[in-house]
Amino acid sequence: MPYVTTKKMLENAYKQNYAVCAFNIENLEMAQAIVWAAQDMNAPVILQTTPSTVRYAGCDYFYAIAHTAAKSADIPVALHLDHGNSFALICKAIREGYSSVMIDGSHLSLDENIALTKKVIETAKAVSVPVEAELGKIGGKEDDLEVEGDGYTVPSDAVEFVKCTDVDSLAVAIGTAHGIYHETPKLDLERLSQIKALVNIPLVLHGATGLSDDTIRQCVQRGINKINFATELRIAYTTAVREKLNSDADIIDVKIYSDYARKCIRELAKEKIALSGSENKADIIK
Numbered sequence: 382m383p384y385v386t387t388k389k390m391l392e393n394a395y396k397q398n399y400a401v402c403a404f405n406i407e408n409l410e411m412a413q414a415i416v417w418a419a420q421d422m423n424a425p426v427i428l429q430t431t432p433s434t435v436r437y438a439g440c441d442y443f444y445a446i447a448h449t450a451a452k453s454a455d456i457p458v459a460l461h462l463d464h465g466n467s468f469a470l471i472c473k474a475i476r477e478g479y480s481s482v483m484i485d486g487s488h489l490s491l492d493e494n495i496a497l498t499k500k501v502i503e504t505a506k507a508v509s510v511p512v513e514a515e516l517g518k519i520g521g522k523e524d525d526l527e528v529e530g531d532g533y534t535v536p537s538d539a540v541e542f543v544k545c546t547d548v549d550s551l552a553v554a555i556g557t558a559h560g561i562y563h564e565t566p567k568l569d570l571e572r573l574s575q576i577k578a579l580v581n582i583p584l585v586l587h588g589a590t591g592l593s594d595d596t597i598r599q600c601v602q603r604g605i606n607k608i609n610f611a612t613e614l615r616i617a618y619t620t621a622v623r624e625k626l627n628s629d630a631d632i633i634d635v636k637i638y639s640d641y642a643r644k645c646i647r648e649l650a651k652e653k654i655a656l657s658g659s660e661n662k663a664d665i666i667k
Contacts, residue, residue, distance in 0.1 A: 384563035387459045387481040387509045387607075389666050390425045391550055391583040397665075399658030400586070403427035403461060404650060407434060409446055410643040411618060416450040416458055418650035424659040425666050426650075427481070429463040429609065430472060440477035448478065450478035456663040461513070463609065471501050474601055475510050483513040483552070491516075491538055498546045510659050513585060513607075517554025536575045543580045550583040550607060555600075557588030568596065569641060577587035577604030585609065590616075599654055608657055614646060620644040 390401050401615035404415045406428050419426035428447050435443065444460060451458035455622040461481040462474040471482050484501040485492035505512045517534030534553040543551065553576055566588075578582060583606035587596060590613040595621045597608065626632060654660055 384480060385457045385459055385511065385666070386510075386511050387427055387461060387513075388460060390427070390457060391511075391606050393662065393665055394659070395583045396440050397603075397662070398602070399426050399446055399662060400606050400608045401427055401599045401659050401662075402605055402650070402657050403429050403463070403609045404614060404653075405429045405434070405609070406443070406446075407437075407615065407618070411646055412443075412446045412450055412616065413514055414643045414646035415650045416454050418647045418654060419663070420454050421647075422654045422660045423456060423663045424661070425663050426605070426654070426655045427457075427459045427461050429461045429611075429654050431463050431611075432466050435462075435470075435474070440474050440479065443472070445477040456546075457666045463611075464515075464555050465501075468497070468500060468504075472504060475505060475508060477512070477553070481511050483515070485515050487515040487518050487532075487552075487554075491542070495545045496543060498542075502546060502548060510636060511549035512568050513550045513552060514542070514546065514548045515554075515587075516550040530559055533569060533572060534576060536572065536579050538580050539576050543582055548582065550585050551580065551654050552585040552587050555586075557586065557592070563627060566592070568592075568600075570599055573600065573603045573605070582606060589613075594656055608653070610653055611652075614649065617629060618642045618644050 394401050399565045406412045411430055415545055430443050447460035459480045462479050463483055464485045465483050471484055474482055484498055486497040502512050516539055518532030555573045556566055560637050584604050585607040586605045587609050589608050589610055622638050625638040625641040
């Protein structure tokens with residue numbers, strides 16, 4: 382399947398009321414595991430990297446990994462910049478071949494967020510790269526992103542934001558948080574339904590790690606069309622490596638414990654794909 386953008390993926394998810402899984406990757410093994418899982422489930426899939434991840438290895442390296450994975454699969458694969466924190470980084474990702482980008486101006490005022498997002502969209506759409514933005518403040522800490530407070534997305538602001546920017550998808554704040562939950566989060570699902578009723582673009586859920594399966598299903602039913610998974614994958618990968626090394630102190634071959642971690646991530650990704658409702662949805666995008 383050719384390497385694709387997220388445009389048609391999310392438009393189809395919006396029309397048919399399911400969500401596409403977007404998995405943050407840190408290395409080759411995670412990318413392979415996720416694409417293989419999507420292949421197993423005949424599902425479209427989005428690979429993502431954060432600003433700190435591309436500082437670690439570079440947009441060019443991750444593009445090469447994602448593009449190679451897409452060529453060897455027959456399901457749609459996209460590569461998305463998650464939480465792009467500057468116009469310069471957005472431009473770099475696009476130049477290096479990313480097929481989707483997110484500009485996170487949620488820390489700005491509404492007017493400033495709109496202005497920054499419009500600037501990014503003007504550049505990205507010139508080369509047919511779709512843009513995700515964020516409105517409201519999704520709390521917690523993940524990667525080098527840390528946000529305090531619980532600035533829920535205001536439905537009327539979402540209407541204005543979408544109208545002014547013509548953004549392709551919107552991450553909304555309904556009470557989720559990045560990182561690990563230390564207590565059960567209380568999500569404002571009615572707010573999600575209100576936003577869904579007022580805007581006509583795909584909505585994105587950040588902070589899915591730690592949410593119950595039932596909560597995620599409810600979010601999809603109420604209008605979420607893209608779900609991000611990051612912290613949960615990091616935990617699973619690291620735990621698997623520790624388990625393998627602890628099981629045999631003589632292991633020195635990196636491939637042995639990396640393969641074990643890859644298998645664990647593959648199974649986890651399959652679970653999330655089934656939960657999102659995107660299983661057997663690849664064919665409608667081809």
